[in-house]
Amino acid sequence: MMPFPQDFPHPFGDYTLTRLIESGNYYSSYAAYQNHVERPVLLTVLSAQAPKEVEEAFRLRAREQAQEDTLPHTVQMLDSGTAEQCCYTAQELPPGTPLSLLLAEGKQLSVVQLCRIVSAAATLYSLCEEAELATLPPAARDIYSDEESGSVHFLSPLAPGTPGQNITEIRQRELARILLPLRPVGVTGEGRAATVLQWMEEGHEGSRFDWDTLRDTANTITEQLVAQGAVAPPPEEENNSAYYTQKWEQRRQRRQLSRIAVYTLGALLLAGGISASGFFFNLGTPTLLGARMANGILCQEHGKQYRVSLQPVSTAEYAAFLEALSTSTVEEQEKILHDIPMEHRPKPRQFSATDANPITGVNYWEALACARYMGGTLPSAAMLQAALAETGPTRVWEWTTSRHEGSASGIYTPNSCLLMESTPQQIRPIPVPDPTWQHEKSSFRIAYPHSQTAE
Numbered sequence: 001m002m003p004f005p006q007d008f009p010h011p012f013g014d015y016t017l018t019r020l021i022e023s024g025n026y027y028s029s030y031a032a033y034q035n036h037v038e039r040p041v042l043l044t045v046l047s048a049q050a051p052k053e054v055e056e057a058f059r060l061r062a063r064e065q066a067q068e069d070t071l072p073h074t075v076q077m078l079d080s081g082t083a084e085q086c087c088y089t090a091q092e093l094p095p096g097t098p099l100s101l102l103l104a105e106g107k108q109l110s111v112v113q114l115c116r117i118v119s120a121a122a123t124l125y126s127l128c129e130e131a132e133l134a135t136l137p138p139a140a141r142d143i144y145s146d147e148e149s150g151s152v153h154f155l156s157p158l159a160p161g162t163p164g165q166n167i168t169e170i171r172q173r174e175l176a177r178i179l180l181p182l183r184p185v186g187v188t189g190e191g192r193a194a195t196v197l198q199w200m201e202e203g204h205e206g207s208r209f210d211w212d213t214l215r216d217t218a219n220t221i222t223e224q225l226v227a228q229g230a231v232a233p234p235p236e237e238e239n240n241s242a243y244y245t246q247k248w249e250q251r252r253q254r255r256q257l258s259r260i261a262v263y264t265l266g267a268l269l270l271a272g273g274i275s276a277s278g279f280f281f282n283l284g285t286p287t288l289l290g291a292r293m294a295n296g297i298l299c300q301e302h303g304k305q306y307r308v309s310l311q312p313v314s315t316a317e318y319a320a321f322l323e324a325l326s327t328s329t330v331e332e333q334e335k336i337l338h339d340i341p342m343e344h345r346p347k348p349r350q351f352s353a354t355d356a357n358p359i360t361g362v363n364y365w366e367a368l369a370c371a372r373y374m375g376g377t378l379p380s381a382a383m384l385q386a387a388l389a390e391t392g393p394t395r396v397w398e399w400t401t402s403r404h405e406g407s408a409s410g411i412y413t414p415n416s417c418l419l420m421e422s423t424p425q426q427i428r429p430i431p432v433p434d435p436t437w438q439h440e441k442s443s444f445r446i447a448y449p450h451s452q453t454a455e
Contacts (some may be wrong), residue, residue, distance in 0.1 A: 009033075013083025013205040014436070015043055015090070022100060022141055026050040029141070031093060034079070036343070036436050042094065042155075046087040059440075061088045061136075065156040066071060067215030072127065073120040074081035074156045079174035081439050082361070083129040086288055087156045094153035099178060103140055109182045111189035114230045117179065118196060120152040122215035125171050125320050129211075134161040137174040169208055188230045192221045297449060301380060305450035308379050308387040312396055312443045313370060315355035319364070321370045322348060336372045340365045344436055358443045364417055364435035367399045377401070379447035381418050381429055387445070388422040396443035397421050397430055 010017040014035055021029040021042070027396075046058050062080040075092035081179050082088070102109070109117070121138065135157040142155040164170075176197045184190055185196060194416040196217055199209055209217075225231045296307035325333060326348060337345050345363040351359070362370075366379075371378050379387065381402035388394070397419040416431040419442060432439075 012043070012045070014090070015041070015083075017043065022098060024141070025053055029098075032090070034090060040093040041090040042075070042092065044089045045093070047150050048085045050087075058089075060160045061158070062087075064134075064158045064160050065089075066359060071156060071158070072123045072212070073152055074124065074154045077156060078433065079437065091155060094144040094151060094155075096144040096153070097143050099139035099143045099145060099182065102145070102218075103178075103181055107182070108184045109145065109179070109362070110147060110231070111184055111193045112148065112150075112222050112225060113145055113416045114183065114193050115196070115222045116150060116152050117143065117145060118175070118200070118218040119215045119222075120154070121171075121175055122211040122218070124154060124157070125168075126211035126215075128157070129163065129167055132163055134159045135167070135171070138173060138178060140178045140283070143178070143210055145303050168211065169203075172200040172208070172211075172214070187222060188228070189225050192224075196221070197209050218297055236376055252433065296448070297390050299379075299386050299447075301383055306376075306379065306383060307445040308383050308447050309445045310387075310391050312358035312394065312398060313367075313374070314446045315354050315357055315359045317374070318359040318370055319351035319353045319355075321373050322346060323353075324373065325369075336369055340369060345369065358394070360396055360443050361438055361440055362399075362444065363438040363443055364399050366438075367442075371444065371446050374446055376446040376448040379445055381420055383447055384420045384445070385427055388427050390418060393422045393424050394443075397439065397441045399444040401443065402429075 006020065008018055008020075012030075012032070015032045016035060017030045017032045018040075019031045021031055021309075023029075026049070028045050028047070030043045030045065030364065033039070034041050046055060050058070059080075063075070066080065074096045077091050079090040080088065100273065128340055136159045138154075138157070140289045142157065144151075144153045144155075146152075175226045175359065180197055180201070183193055196214065199217075203209075222231075232395065296309050299306050325336070325346060342359050344363070346366045346369050368378055378399055378401050381400040384398060384400050398421075400418050400420060402418045403416065416433050417435055419430045419432060421428055421430055
């Protein structure tokens with residue numbers, strides 16, 4: 001259970017909790033406000049007392065959800081991190097009420113809204129299965145219903161791993177068990193809604209319907225009730241599954257083209273030491289001036305030479321920077337911080353002065369300030385790609401000065417900031433919303449002007 005008081009508003013890291021939505025084993029969901037970007041969010045917070053395996057599953061699922069933002073009827077993942085020793089995720093705040101609360105209050109859905117939920121779930125899960133994306137079973141707390149507007153929203157069901165066997169049957173049965181207690185009684189269309197739910201839970205005459213058939217059936221029930229004058233027409237987009245199918249098909253085509261390009265150019269890219277991901281993000285390619293130096297990777301970009309350090313800045317080095325900054329004069333500080341917004345300048349924090357591991361949990365502004373203090377700047381994404389291709393995988397995500405200006409997939413809109421991740425399989429950009437974003441893995445390394453460094 002969460003250790004937070006029930007009095008609101010309540011500060012939590014970069015957020016302000018405004019109300020408790022739901023609380024359960026290890027998890028609590030809050031309506032919250034993200035202070036520095038002034039937007040409402042749904043904040044899911046994991047208790048600090050959660051077992052390690054629960055915490056790891058929470059982190060892995062958040063990462064999986066963040067990498068796909070084109071799923072129909074789902075809210076967008078905006079942020080994840082740690083505050084007050086608790087892991088959290090921030091998503092768009094969906095309108096309406098989670099079905100878990102409706103169940104707890106003994107309420108019922110209208111026939112049309114129940115059909116909208118079935119239709120939305122069918123669109124979502126059929127596309128996930130077609131794309132071979134692993135998903136968790138539907139959960140009442142992850143489905144938001146707004147009868148007034150007719151909207152239906154899901155929290156992303158994506159999970160790490162690969163899809164198992166009989167996924168369609170399992171997902172349909174779980175959704176039916178959620179919706180059956182919410183089925184209306186004594187209203188027009190009650191029997192038709194009950195039949196759809198029975199098909200989902202038990203099948204029909206020894207066989208099961210696919211998602212498309214269930215969606216079409218749910219939409220037909222709604223159309224019949226509208227034609228009879230029993231209910232008002234639903235919002236147009238709610239029944240327009242073609243919109244989502246077309247959107248997802250375009251997404252799948254882009255992914256397929258990317259794979260073809262990677263396979264075709266793989267040998268060339270490996271020989272050049274540059275990851276394929278940079279080309280799809282319009283990052284460009286720096287000129288490599290030679291093999292690895294003793295103290296960095298030599299790069300040239302925009303007519304200037306830089307030496308990108310072999311390793312990310314250590315925790316001890318960052319602690320030394322904070323200590324030096326706290327004891328420097330105002331004039332000395334301004335030389336480093338002059339264009340960094342006052343509210344985002346590095347703040348005193350406790351770090352080990354002997355920890356040689358990479359510093360983590362820093363945002364772009366903090367990384368840039370430290371890089372300047374150490375006599376350099378942050379590398380561009382292209383320079384960092386070159387360095388990572390030479391130095392090998394790291395366990396952190398590293399800040400760059402580049403911005404995402406293309407349409408490649410990511411959890412945020414174009415012009416977001418870019419970090420880079422290096423794994424044994426690939427080097428890839430990670431778009432994030434703005435320079436204030438930070439994560440338990442966010443780190444950085446230095447790009448030194450080569451003319452100011454010794455060979």
